[in-house]
Amino acid sequence: MKMTLKKKGQEGHVNHSLGSRIFEAVNLLLLILLGITTLYPFWDCLVVSMSSLKSYLSTSIHLWPSEWSFEGYAYMLGNESLWTSYANSIFITVAGTLINMLITIMAAYVLSKQELKGHRILMFLAVFTMMFTGGIIPTYIVIKDLGLMNSLWSMILPSAINTYNLIILRNFFADLPTELEEAALLDGCTEVGVLFRIMLPISKPAVTTVALFYAVDHWNDFFSAIMYINSREKWPLQLFLRSMLFESDAAYSSGGESLFLLGQPMKMAAVMLAIIPIMCAYPFFQKYFTKGILTGAVKG
DSSP states (O other): OHHHHHHHHHHHHHHHHHHHHHHHHHHHHHHHHHHHHHHHHHHHHHHTTTBBBHHHHHSSSSSOSSSSSSHHHHHHHHHHHHHHHHHHHHHHHHHHHHHHHHHHHHHHHHHHOTSTHHHHHHHHHHHHHOOOOOHHHHHHEEEEEEEETGGGGGTGGGGGHHHHHHHHHHHHHHOOOOHHHHHHTTTTTTTIIIIIITTTTTTTHHHHHHHHHHHHHHHHHHHHHHHOOOGGOOOOHHHHHHHHHHHHHHHHHHHHOTTTTSSSHHHHHHHHHHHHHHHHHHHHHHHHHHHHHHHHHHHH
């Protein structure tokens, strides 16, 4: 009897192991297919950007350049306006992210205090802005009345704080042990000192994640530039590349430029130049990214 039970238990263990292996194999296959589906558009963009126009037109599936050409990159990099727009985007991203983080960190730390009078009202007002906005026209009027038209600051100050990022940091700060703050206050540290000397050093995952969100938003923002920037010298990179692509299509329709410069390789080279800086930044933030999102989203 005991041998029979033991044998059945062993068979159940074998079946369980076999089922786990099948599940892992199917899961791995699905993840590989998902990864290929995600990476192929980027790979296609990269291959086309390094191909000649003839190579691009020869096939609809681009796995490898049949004829290498870097004239698209040469044309884009030789354009002085590209470097001006790059400088504008770098300034907007760096200055905007610093302002975003300073305001968001201070607001999130204050709102994490449950004993704060009016805490619920302040949180309601913050969340209210996620559901209702002022609208495009009122926002445009405000920017104009503040004298920010045709200024890079018009792309920074109106978006100085994002409610979603505020909630992530607020939840993270609220989940930190209060004993650390109490000990620092007993040692004579001020509230500002507690925030910048105690809380921020142990909040790197959440702070880094939110900083990455802000940086990507500033780098990819072109709608604000369309609305508020009139001078071509103050265009950010995204708006410059958008203008290049539209001008290329218009010139192609009129037949006023060489076929290559109007072709898809030049467009893909422009796209690659726009996404490479952010792609280079992601690996440095990746180790904080998942932990920051999960930790900041657990506590409500």
